[in-house]
Amino acid sequence: MDGFEGPVEGRNGTWSVGDRVGRTPRWTTYHGTDEEGNPVAIRTPTGKVPSDRFDRFDALARQWATVDERRTVRGLRDWGTDPRPWVAVEYVPDELEAWATGTTLETARACDPRTRAELLFDVCEVLRTYSRYGSTPCHLALHPDCLSFRVDADGPVAVVDDWGLSRLVEDPPTTPYTAPEQLEGDHASKRTDVYRIGALAAAALGDGSPFPNVDADDPAALAAAIRGGIDVDGLSADLPEGAVRPIRRATESDPADRYATTYPLGRDLLDAVPTVDTGDREADALAATVAPTPEEPGDDGAATEDDDAGAGDDGTEDDGRTTGGAAAAGTAAATADEAAAADTSGKGGDPSGDGTPGGSEAGDADDAGGSRRSFLKYGVGAFALAGVGLGGLVAMERNGQIDATPSGGTASTGGSGSDGGTGSPADPYDGWLDGVENYDGTYDYRGRDVVVVEVGAGENGLRFAPAAVLIDPGTTVVWEWTGRGGAHNVVATDETFDNGETVNEAGYTFEHTFEDAGEDVFNYLCVPHEAVGMKGAVAVGDVDDDLVGPDEGDADAEVTGGTVTVDVRYYQWLEGLPEAIADSDVPDAVDVEVRSNSAGDGRLEEFVDRVDAGDPKPDVFVVNGWELGRLFSAGATEPLSRHANRHRIGEVLDGTFPALDTAARHPGDGAVHALPYSFMPQAVVYRRPRFREAGFDDEGWMTEPPTWADWSRMVATVRRDAGFVWSGRPSRFPSTFTGVLAGFGGSYYETTETAPANDAEVTIADTPGVRAANVLHDLALGGDRADPPVERTSSEAVLEFGFGETMTRFLDGGAVAALLPLSVAVGRQDRIDSEALGVMPMPTGAVGSRTALYGQYVVVNPNTELLGEALAVARGFRSSAVGSLLVENGQLPTMNGDPFSLDAAASPYEPYAPAIRFMAENGVLDPPTEVWYRDRSAIGEALRHAVTDDPEAGLSEVAAILDE
Numbered sequence: 001m002d003g004f005e006g007p008v009e010g011r012n013g014t015w016s017v018g019d020r021v022g023r024t025p026r027w028t029t030y031h032g033t034d035e036e037g038n039p040v041a042i043r044t045p046t047g048k049v050p051s052d053r054f055d056r057f058d059a060l061a062r063q064w065a066t067v068d069e070r071r072t073v074r075g076l077r078d079w080g081t082d083p084r085p086w087v088a089v090e091y092v093p094d095e096l097e098a099w100a101t102g103t104t105l106e107t108a109r110a111c112d113p114r115t116r117a118e119l120l121f122d123v124c125e126v127l128r129t130y131s132r133y134g135s136t137p138c139h140l141a142l143h144p145d146c147l148s149f150r151v152d153a154d155g156p157v158a159v160v161d162d163w164g165l166s167r168l169v170e171d172p173p174t175t176p177y178t179a180p181e182q183l184e185g186d187h188a189s190k191r192t193d194v195y196r197i198g199a200l201a202a203a204a205l206g207d208g209s210p211f212p213n214v215d216a217d218d219p220a221a222l223a224a225a226i227r228g229g230i231d232v233d234g235l236s237a238d239l240p241e242g243a244v245r246p247i248r249r250a251t252e253s254d255p256a257d258r259y260a261t262t263y264p265l266g267r268d269l270l271d272a273v274p275t276v277d278t279g280d281r282e283a284d285a286l287a288a289t290v291a292p293t294p295e296e297p298g299d300d301g302a303a304t305e306d307d308d309a310g311a312g313d314d315g316t317e318d319d320g321r322t323t324g325g326a327a328a329a330g331t332a333a334a335t336a337d338e339a340a341a342a343d344t345s346g347k348g349g350d351p352s353g354d355g356t357p358g359g360s361e362a363g364d365a366d367d368a369g370g371s372r373r374s375f376l377k378y379g380v381g382a383f384a385l386a387g388v389g390l391g392g393l394v395a396m397e398r399n400g401q402i403d404a405t406p407s408g409g410t411a412s413t414g415g416s417g418s419d420g421g422t423g424s425p426a427d428p429y430d431g432w433l434d435g436v437e438n439y440d441g442t443y444d445y446r447g448r449d450v451v452v453v454e455v456g457a458g459e460n461g462l463r464f465a466p467a468a469v470l471i472d473p474g475t476t477v478v479w480e481w482t483g484r485g486g487a488h489n490v491v492a493t494d495e496t497f498d499n500g501e502t503v504n505e506a507g508y509t510f511e512h513t514f515e516d517a518g519e520d521v522f523n524y525l526c527v528p529h530e531a532v533g534m535k536g537a538v539a540v541g542d543v544d545d546d547l548v549g550p551d552e553g554d555a556d557a558e559v560t561g562g563t564v565t566v567d568v569r570y571y572q573w574l575e576g577l578p579e580a581i582a583d584s585d586v587p588d589a590v591d592v593e594v595r596s597n598s599a600g601d602g603r604l605e606e607f608v609d610r611v612d613a614g615d616p617k618p619d620v621f622v623v624n625g626w627e628l629g630r631l632f633s634a635g636a637t638e639p640l641s642r643h644a645n646r647h648r649i650g651e652v653l654d655g656t657f658p659a660l661d662t663a664a665r666h667p668g669d670g671a672v673h674a675l676p677y678s679f680m681p682q683a684v685v686y687r688r689p690r691f692r693e694a695g696f697d698d699e700g701w702m703t704e705p706p707t708w709a710d711w712s713r714m715v716a717t718v719r720r721d722a723g724f725v726w727s728g729r730p731s732r733f734p735s736t737f738t739g740v741l742a743g744f745g746g747s748y749y750e751t752t753e754t755a756p757a758n759d760a761e762v763t764i765a766d767t768p769g770v771r772a773a774n775v776l777h778d779l780a781l782g783g784d785r786a787d788p789p790v791e792r793t794s795s796e797a798v799l800e801f802g803f804g805e806t807m808t809r810f811l812d813g814g815a816v817a818a819l820l821p822l823s824v825a826v827g828r829q830d831r832i833d834s835e836a837l838g839v840m841p842m843p844t845g846a847v848g849s850r851t852a853l854y855g856q857y858v859v860v861n862p863n864t865e866l867l868g869e870a871l872a873v874a875r876g877f878r879s880s881a882v883g884s885l886l887v888e889n890g891q892l893p894t895m896n897g898d899p900f901s902l903d904a905a906a907s908p909y910e911p912y913a914p915a916i917r918f919m920a921e922n923g924v925l926d927p928p929t930e931v932w933y934r935d936r937s938a939i940g941e942a943l944r945h946a947v948t949d950d951p952e953a954g955l956s957e958v959a960a961i962l963d964e
Helices: 051-067 093-100 104-109 113-133 190-205 219-228 232-238 241-250 262-272 305-309 325-342 390-398 527-532 572-583 601-612 625-634 648-652 658-663 688-693 708-718 733-743 767-781 796-800 803-811 867-876 880-888 910-921 930-934 936-948 951-963
Strands: 014-023 027-033 039-045 076-080 086-089 147-152 155-160 442-444 450-457 463-465 468-471 476-481 509-513 520-525 535-540 562-569 590-596 620-624 675-687 817-821 837-840 851-860
Touching (some): 014 093, 051 076, 093 104, 104 113, 113 190, 232 241, 241 262, 562 601, 620 625, 620 867, 658 675, 675 733, 708 767, 767 936, 803 817, 930 951
Parallel strands (some): 442 468
Antiparallel strands (some): 039 086, 520 535, 675 851
16 A cells, blocks of 8 residues: 555544555545545655654644634544554545546636636635634645635635645655745745745646746756746736736745735735626536435435445445546436435435434534535536536435436425425425525524625525524515625515515615514525525524524634724724723623824824735724725725624624715625724804894704705805805815715716725716816805806805814804814804704705715724634624713714714714714715725815816816726
């Protein structure tokens, strides 16, 4: 056996060692079995591992074992060091030979470019989060022979193993993926992993190698080529156009010039390749996650060996390898038909009756031959079972994961309760969720008024998440589309609810309130993707199922305790945050440390740099609305929605105010990446006695503000010269213009359900922009550009005013009205009595009143090593305790859509609650794009040109800036 014979004793049992499958520069792979005969793969590092490194081998294997339940990590069954270091890993027959011989890259390259980019993104993501699980933050040995590319129930996925074990040999081999610093024996780091993934991307997206003209078997020539650098420009003809830049940066010879971590590399590679329709996916070459399960003679309802393959033919060769593929094509239909005929019990390969194939206990790491991942039910449009070899289909059918049809195709298992579907008697869904990959119990959301279910979840967008939920009668379920996996719909099997046509728009929602439901179950599906298991269920009142709490099921987001660092920047009122968090329902094991600094934009750029460098601190960062675009573009935010159904952060992701919620959604994935916790409207404040003395009744202005024409006429009557002041200085003018523009139905970018992307369609130069510019022109300079006419009520000096000048002029009595952030004017009894202060939204334009809002958000560092704790603290920003802290310091908390749900009597804003609610519901934010963050003053200057000079020319100038 090439010097490696079994059996071998590991931590978890005894393992036999069979024939060698293949040998690569890093690993030698053998067939193996556990004590019950279930197949595994046994691997040993190629080369000698010195005995003084055995402890290190054990430590690395232990860390691997902490993450091997993840979809992107190969399952580690056992390991040991006698007679030499070895690992026993999960066995997937269709991928074993390619994996063991180091040719897995070819299976990835046979996929369409978008799928390849997604597979590379998987690798980046699993390496990014690896440091959360132990002392070793890097892989440093990434290479095709430690990767597998497969298809599972959620679609194509890259699977990583090795985790540095193979580099413990005395003389690690030089490969096309070796980083330059590794040749010199220099310090390796996360940037080394970046290089190796960059080289892998050059090969996977290109023609198969980062050094196509170098003999990979010639170590000297290969080392010289690596020192000379990867010629990315020379490879560009074979690469997607957008991939050249990220690959070049990732493979720079100097580590300091590379991406700091794999996170931005994965993001840029994914952005480099356009998405494709599901029907255009090519994934046939990928292996299915199928492990053959030993069958006991006489299993009730399970097909026997004779039934499936004929006496004496159990579907394997003498050496234990699974047969299948083209050689078995002739028996496909017969095998499927016989299996279907044999399975008449309705139990579909579940003799135990517990819903676990083969009778193993659910969750047992040793079930069914070693694969802890589910069998394939994946489809890409017309390719409903793309990538499944025949042997895999037969094994899947044997285990009741699919039903065979007479044509040899597949049909979904189960049915609605009303249809009498299959399943064990204890199954509350009557088999409806059999084979649904992400069904791991019913998520208990009782006590909530609204529950959100993702449509298009999973790696390939072909799942509802959670698959099953338990709610109270009267609860509203909102299905929210992610925009992934193609066009979906939501249809109840009993026609209780139906959203209608299929939709593929991210952010689209459909809701149904279960008003009169008692204890009942409602099964539903996505009609076009039923065959691939896109099904779900809503249980009302109670259900006989394993219940999963909102905080369970997300290992990354598990709360175990620790100190979360929150950078509150210059928001000094948040220095009391630790005490407020302690008074909230954030777990006691979570502490908070606050960092603050008077620096403005500099602190934001420091945070971006820290994220890019892979720094896990600060864990949480506070940001204002128009800065979000900078963070989104930099990939500096953890997608909070990703954890919504596994962590209590999901309780607070929606339900504040429309403009605030929209800006929090990343344009790239439609997910919530920021949590709004505070806001302040830029309101019109005025001296009520002056207007009343002039005979004007302002009683209804808080919710029904006058039009611009009426407002200007009334102000001119009270005080014509500088009666109404506002900020026209370029750095402040954009926010002034934003509210006026929206009131005429305009916007800077085409509006969607998310924050605008940097390349979103620019719409500022349209008619509403011209009308807004004309109103402000006539207010400040006079004239007749506005229609309806607007009287001059401001002096030309307002075009140079900032907040300071505007506030001073109003509070000193030099103006009767002003446009100001409400916090500037409210609570200043020494300057203006609250009884004398009037507050109203922006005057009404052609489509209504729209008021600019200043939003405050909290984001989570994507590198945090305390993800669950950081999410808990972020959620705490919406607690009553933190809300009270904000109120005490003169701020308005968003709470869950009602800033006056606490401390209303003590709030100086309480007298103006109707106006504040109206402004919040009808608010608008400055667009959170990177160009807005970077060129805000230039935009303000161009907007001012539109007011003072030619409006079309000025707005075209703004459009040109936004289009850059």
